[in-house]
Structure formats: structure tokens, C-alpha cells
Amino acid sequence: MNKEPILVVKDLKQHFKVNRKFTVKAVDGISFEIYPGETYGLVGESGSGKSTTGRSIIRLYEPTAGNIVFNGEDISGKMSKKALKNLRTNMQMIFQDPMACLNPRKKVLDIIGEGLDIHKSYSSLEERNEKIYEMLELVGLSREHASRYPHQFSGGQRQRIGIARALVMNPDLIIADEAISALDVSIQAQVVNLMKKIQKETNIAYLFIAHDLSMVKYISDRIGVLHLGHLVETGTAEEIFNNPLHPYTKSLLSAIPHPNPQVEKTRKSLTYNYSESGLDYEAGKQHKITETHYVLATDDELKDFLSHQNDMI
Amino acid sequence: MERERILKIRDLRISFKTDAGTVQAIRGVDFDLYQGETIAIVGESGSGKSVTTKAIMGILASNGQIDSGSIEYVWHDENTGERQERDIVKMSKDDIQKIIRGRKIAMVFQDPMTSLNPTMTIGKQIMEPMMYHYGKTKEEAYARAIELLQEVGITDAQKRMKNYPHQLSGGMRQRVVIAIALSCDPYVLICDEPTTALDVTIQAKILELIKELQVKKNISVIYITHDLGVVAKVADYVNVMYAGKIVEKGTIDDIFYDPRHPYTWGLLSSMPDLDTDDDELYTIPGSPPNLAHEVTGDAFAPRNQFALNIDLRVDPPMFDVPGSDSHQVASWLMHEKAPKVDMPESLKKRILKMKKEGLKNE
Numbered sequence: 001m002n003k004e005p006i007l008v009v010k011d012l013k014q015h016f017k018v019n020r021k022f023t024v025k026a027v028d029g030i031s032f033e034i035y036p037g038e039t040y041g042l043v044g045e046s047g048s049g050k051s052t053t054g055r056s057i058i059r060l061y062e063p064t065a066g067n068i069v070f071n072g073e074d075i076s077g078k079m080s081k082k083a084l085k086n087l088r089t090n091m092q093m094i095f096q097d098p099m100a101c102l103n104p105r106k107k108v109l110d111i112i113g114e115g116l117d118i119h120k121s122y123s124s125l126e127e128r129n130e131k132i133y134e135m136l137e138l139v140g141l142s143r144e145h146a147s148r149y150p151h152q153f154s155g156g157q158r159q160r161i162g163i164a165r166a167l168v169m170n171p172d173l174i175i176a177d178e179a180i181s182a183l184d185v186s187i188q189a190q191v192v193n194l195m196k197k198i199q200k201e202t203n204i205a206y207l208f209i210a211h212d213l214s215m216v217k218y219i220s221d222r223i224g225v226l227h228l229g230h231l232v233e234t235g236t237a238e239e240i241f242n243n244p245l246h247p248y249t250k251s252l253l254s255a256i257p258h259p260n261p262q263v264e265k266t267r268k269s270l271t272y273n274y275s276e277s278g279l280d281y282e283a284g285k286q287h288k289i290t291e292t293h294y295v296l297a298t299d300d301e302l303k304d305f306l307s308h309q310n311d312m313i
Numbered sequence: 314m315e316r317e318r319i320l321k322i323r324d325l326r327i328s329f330k331t332d333a334g335t336v337q338a339i340r341g342v343d344f345d346l347y348q349g350e351t352i353a354i355v356g357e358s359g360s361g362k363s364v365t366t367k368a369i370m371g372i373l374a375s376n377g378q379i380d381s382g383s384i385e386y387v388w389h390d391e392n393t394g395e396r397q398e399r400d401i402v403k404m405s406k407d408d409i410q411k412i413i414r415g416r417k418i419a420m421v422f423q424d425p426m427t428s429l430n431p432t433m434t435i436g437k438q439i440m441e442p443m444m445y446h447y448g449k450t451k452e453e454a455y456a457r458a459i460e461l462l463q464e465v466g467i468t469d470a471q472k473r474m475k476n477y478p479h480q481l482s483g484g485m486r487q488r489v490v491i492a493i494a495l496s497c498d499p500y501v502l503i504c505d506e507p508t509t510a511l512d513v514t515i516q517a518k519i520l521e522l523i524k525e526l527q528v529k530k531n532i533s534v535i536y537i538t539h540d541l542g543v544v545a546k547v548a549d550y551v552n553v554m555y556a557g558k559i560v561e562k563g564t565i566d567d568i569f570y571d572p573r574h575p576y577t578w579g580l581l582s583s584m585p586d587l588d589t590d591d592d593e594l595y596t597i598p599g600s601p602p603n604l605a606h607e608v609t610g611d612a613f614a615p616r617n618q619f620a621l622n623i624d625l626r627v628d629p630p631m632f633d634v635p636g637s638d639s640h641q642v643a644s645w646l647m648h649e650k651a652p653k654v655d656m657p658e659s660l661k662k663r664i665l666k667m668k669k670e671g672l673k674n675e
């Protein structure tokens with residue numbers, strides 16, 4: 001991939017001041033890029049900073065430090081009108097709980113059309129509605145659904161409405177924060193297939209945030225492993241899963257239950273505890289393993305990681 | 314060794330009265346649980362897993378009722394060793410509360426916060442049931458509580474006894490809930506999605522803990538989950554549930570290596586394993602039926618690409634898989650006169666690969 005990235009995140013920090021003495025360093029200096037047509041998976045245990053990362057990028061928060069460049073435009077500081085419009089139309093987010101973010105008193109037609117309405121992205125009502133009907137069909141619903149209310153839909157259908165609402169803006173990047181985690185496996189598969197199909201057609205990029213690692217592996221081109229606000233390892237899906245170097249990545253992978261009883265019955269998961277690991281995330285820097293594979297470590301830590309490269313799974 | 318059956322459920326039917334009419338949530342469920350064994354009930358949300366286990370515990374919602382069936386429970390009195398047998402369906406709420414719930418059969422729920430009292434210390438919450446059910450003195454209960462906390466892997470137990478639930482992490486809270494469940498030495502532990510709200514790393518530890526305790530104490534476990542990975546890790550026997558019925562049951566190997574029901578095929582296939590790189594995931598089209606409407610024929614038929622004409626009219630009975638005494642399937646495809654239908658090619662490949670990996674492991 002030698003194109004220009006659609007999103008560049010550089011040394012992003014997002015700290016929350018809880019009180020005078022205490023600050024949560026939810027995201028503490030992370031850097032990565034996402035290219036057009038690419039899916040970047042972000043994984044890590046709860047509290048590791050995944051949602052905060054997504055929310056900072058789409059500017060629900062004011063970043064504490066660092067830069068975010070989207071479509072070639074800096075969106076991390078004070079934004080020009082043009083930059084703001086670029087952000088609000090070309091970047092969209094899908095959340096975990098579709099019900100929580102769908103207004104229950106609005107018809108599906110107006111829920112999906114909300115972004116269009118705010119940005120007046122049409123010249124006639126017919127054009128607007130036609131766009132919405134197209135989206136409904138694209139996500140596997142029908143135009144008859146447009147006049148219904150959210151509570152008349154199943155979880156999987158509501159998630160499709162969330163996707164349609166994001167897609168109708170024709171964005172370049174969608175941030176999907178645990179967008180399928182609450183769905184049943186068979187419905188997850190339907191939604192993931194849909195997301196992949198749309199990507200093929202539109203070359204859209206996804207930041208796919210999830211804790212289900214087998215789904216992340218399946219959908220992602222590259223993966224970032226987040227722990228305590230630090231990206232401890234990044235690489236292609238193959239590199240992360242087949243050649244993990246960081247002990248945190250290894251412990252995450254070892255914990256995935258494989259749907260294979262003969263293997264699973266005897267496997268034990270690895271334990272990892274930062275405070276007992278002797279590692280120092282703050283002192284580490286990103287070491288390049290391959291063109292795409294990086295690991296956070298000090299020089300000594302890296303030597304140690306490499307010497308344990310093969311003793312896993 | 315002779316397997317001893319301690320729970321025998323037959324033709325269980327449960328319905329709920331709602332504004333939208335009567336919901337037939339459980340439509341004829343049969344299963345058995347044997348001492349020291351683990352069964353899993355697996356199925357998508359709304360299939361009836363939780364309602365089934367709530368019926369066993371006698372804690373159905375007030376708008377629900379058991380329309381028919383039996384839940385026979387067998388145990389040996391801890392003092393006299395005498396064999397006791399009761400049908401939980403016929404017992405009064407009071408009797409269930411006094412004799413069964415918490416004491417003989419204990420439960421661990423998905424969200425530990427719902428089973429813990431936020432205003433009470435951990436210590437008090439572990440000690441109380443022991444004092445209530447077993448008449449232990451405060452000192453005895455305290456000593457046992459410390460032991461239990463250590464058993465579920467909580468370090469500095471003394472200090473933790475004084476903590477309130479919100480002072481603990483999610484994984485730690487679930488360990489406390491397990492400690493409470495074990496405090497009365499139950500014979501059966503029901504775990505309803507015990508790790509769904511937890512991170513994978515913590516999930517793995519909790520599953521390993523439950524397994525270890527089960528072996529040590531020879532208790533029987535019913536696991537409710539939608540996650541086949543979890544099933545593979547913990548279960549000896551599996552019941553696949555769909556729309557209030559069990560559609561396939563068998564040993565763990567029957568279900569994972571020789572699945573017969575198209576719904577089971579769908580469940581197994583739609584979950585990517587770590588090597589799936591197909592362009593598209595296999596999906597089960599459509600969504601489960603609304604049980605407020607009467608179901609005619611096989612409830613899975615509208616989503617089943619292999620459905621036969623008869624599926625639309627008559628609900629299939631349980632067929633024995635030829636040559637097996639453990640494996641049963643509720644599908645007309647199992648009828649001797651039915652056309653022969655094969656599982657999807659991708660699933661066949663996956664199973665072959667799983668078997669190879671399994672052999673490597675031995």
C-alpha cells in the first residue's frame with residue numbers, strides 16, 4: 001500500500017482529569033495510519049483505551065496532545081469550518097448499542113436522513129428519500145422499513161440501520177466501536193459480510209474496535225494491540241496472530257477459546273500482569289520488526305521478546 | 314463407574330403472558346444431567362436458555378408459568394446418605410427456596426453486579442448463606458469464607474472480606490459470586506453466560522477456575538452460553554437450542570466433529586475460526602421466529618435452505634443418529650426416507666482441519 005493514508009494519528013494523548021490530584025491517561029501517545037479501503041482492527045482489554053481513541057479521532061473529545069490528520073487536513077486543534085465539515089461528513093461512527101443512539105420517536109427514514117439534513121446534502125426531498133431507500137436496500141432492509149420506528153426492529157436490523165445512517169453520508173472512514181459485539185454469531189456474520197461488501201464497492205476504510213479476536217482477525221488487514229493507553233504491538237493480522245512478540249499480545253491470543261474441543265480441553269491460557277512484568281511502556285519505543293510489524297519495547301525488552309519468539313501456543 | 318443421573322427434565326413447556334399475547338418460550342425440552350459432568354446449552358439469544366434454568370431454580374418471572382413437564386432432581390442427604398427424589402415443578406416456592414435453591418443447586422449469572430448486594434461487604438455476603446442454610450456460627454462461616462475466597466483465586470482474602478463490590482474488578486466480582494455459589498456445597502452449579510461480560514483473558518481464567526473446582530468437588534455443571542469456543546473448553550455434553558426446543562444433542566465430539574442439524578452447521582460456520590479467510594462468512598439467513606405467534610412445523614424451516622415440505626407442517630421428533638447412543642437430532646433430514654444432505658463444504662474442511670490439530674495435541 002503506497003497510497004496516501006486517509007487517517008494519520010501521531011502521538012495522540014487523551015488524558016482525563018478526574019480531580020486535582022488524579023489524571024487518567026486513557027490514551028498515552030499512540031501513532032498509526034489507516035489507508036483507503038483498509039480495515040484497521042483495534043483490540044485490547046476493557047479500559048485499555050479503544051473507545052477513547054475512536055472518540056478522540058472523531059473529535060468527541062479535545063485531544064490532550066498529538067495530531068490527527070484526516071483526508072490531508074489537520075483535525076486535532078481548532079478546526080476551520082471546512083475542516084469541520086470534512087470531519088462531520090466524511091468520518092462516521094457506529095456504536096455498540098444501536099438502540100441507545102437511535103432516537104425512538106423518529107422514523108427510520110429520518111434517522112438515516114439526519115446527517116443529510118444537517119449538512120443539506122441534497123437538492124430535493126425526492127433526492128434525499130431516494131438516497132435513503134438505496135441505503136436501506138444496500139444494508140439488506142427494504143423501503144417499507146423506512147416508515148417504521150426503531151423498536152419495531154431486531155438487534156441485527158437496528159445495527160443495519162446504524163450502518164445505513166453512517167453510510168448515507170458516503171464517508172471515507174467509519175469507526176465501528178464494538179458495533180457487532182452485542183449481536184448473535186449468525187447475525188454478526190451477516191453484518192460483517194455486509195461491511196466487507198460495501199468496502200469492496202466503495203473503498204471505504206474502517207477502524208474496527210472489538211474484543212472478539214477471531215472476528216477482528218477475519219475482518220482486519222492490520223491490527224493494533226492497545227494496553228493501558230499504549231499501542232504495544234501493530235502488524236498485519238497474520239503477523240499479530242502468527243508471530244506475536246509482546247507478552248500482552250501473547251496473553252490475549254492464548255485466551256481465545258478455539259471452537260475445537262480436542263485442542264481446547266487441554267490448553268491453558270497465559271497470564272500477563274503489567275505491574276509484575278518488569279516492562280516499562282513509558283520507556284519503550286516502537287521497534288520495527290518488518291515493514292508492517294512494530295512492537296513497543298526498550299532495547300533490552302526487545303532482546304527478551306525475540307528470544308521468546310517461538311515458545312507459544 | 315456407573316453414571317448417576319441427578320437431573321432429568323422431560324417435556325418441559327413454559328409460556329409467558331404478555332400484552333402481545335402468550336409467548337411459548339419453552340416448547341418441550343428434554344435433557345439429563347449426570348453427576349460430575351458438564352453439559353452446555355448453546356443457542357442464540359431468545360432461544361430459551363435462561364428460562365429453562367430459571368425453571369430449575371424456581372425463579373420464573375411472575376408472568377410465566379410451567380404448562381407441563383417435569384424436572385426430577387435426585388440427591389443424597391448429606392447426613393444420612395439417604396436417596397431423595399423430588400419433582401421441582403411440583404414443589405412449592407417455599408420448599409424450593411428452603412431445600413433446593415442456593416443449597417443444592419447454585420447459580421452464577423452473567424453480570425456479577427446483579428447477584429451482589431452493593432451495600433454489603435463481600436465477607437458478609439459469603440457468610441450469610443452459610444449461616445442461614447447450615448446454621449454455621451459466625452466464626453465458622455468466617456473461616457470458611459476465607460477458605461472459599463482463596464479457593465477461587467483471590468489473594469489477601471482477609472482484606473477483601475471488608476471490601477464492597479464496587480471496589481473490585483469485574484473478574485474479581487465474578488470470583489466472589491462463584492465463592493458464594495460454592496459456599497453451601499451445591500451438587501449442581503448453573504452458570505448462565507458467566508463470562509460474557511468479561512474480557513477474554515479474564516474469561517479464560519474464570520472458565521479454568523470453574524473446571525478445576527468441578528473436578529475437585531465432583532459437582533455437575535450446566536453451562537449456558539452462545540459462544541461455541543466456551544462450549545469447546547468446558548462441556549462434556551452439548552444441547553443446541555433453537556426457538557424453545559433442543560434441536561441437537563450429543564457428546565462434545567458429536568456436536569463439533571459430526572454435527573447433523575443445519576442450525577448447528579450454521580452456528581459452527583458463521584463463527585470465523587482463526588484460519589478463516591473466505592471472502593464471505595457463512596450466515597444463517599433471516600432471524601429467529603417470534604414465539605408470540607404460533608409455530609407450525611419446524612421453527613427453523615424458514616431459515617433452512619434444506620427444508621423439506623414436511624418441515625412446514627409437522628414439527629420433527631428427535632431422531633437417533635444411527636450407530637450412536639448419545640447423539641440425537643430433531644430434523645426431518647434424519648428420517649430414513651429423507652434426501653441425503655451434506656454439511657457445507659467449508660464446514661467439512663474446517664472439521665477435518667480441527668481433527669488434525671486435535672491429533673497433533675495428543
Ligand SMILES: Nc1ncnc2c1ncn2[C@@H]1O[C@H](COP(=O)(O)OP(=O)(O)O)[C@@H](O)[C@H]1O
Pocket residue numbers: 016018024025026044045046047048049050051052053
Ligand atoms: N470521560 C472520561 N473521564 C474519565 N475517565 C475516562 C473517561 N472515558 C474513559 N475513561 C477512562 O479511560 C480508560 C480507557 O477507557 P476506554 O477508552 O473506554 O477503554 P475501552 O474502550 O478500551 O474499554 C478507562 O480507565 C476509563 O475508565
Ligand SMILES: Nc1ncnc2c1ncn2[C@@H]1O[C@H](COP(=O)(O)OP(=O)(O)O)[C@@H](O)[C@H]1O
Pocket residue numbers: 329330331336338356357358359360361362363364365374375376377604
Ligand atoms: N418475563 C418474560 N415475559 C415475556 N417473555 C419472556 C419473559 N422472559 C423470557 N421471555 C421470552 O422467552 C424467550 C426465551 O428467553 P430466554 O430464556 O431469556 O432466552 P436466552 O436463550 O437468550 O437466555 C424469549 O423469546 C424471551 O423474550
Ligand SMILES: [Mg+2]
Pocket residue numbers: 050051052
Ligand atoms: Mg470501549
Ligand SMILES: [Mg+2]
Pocket residue numbers: 362363364505
Ligand atoms: Mg439468557
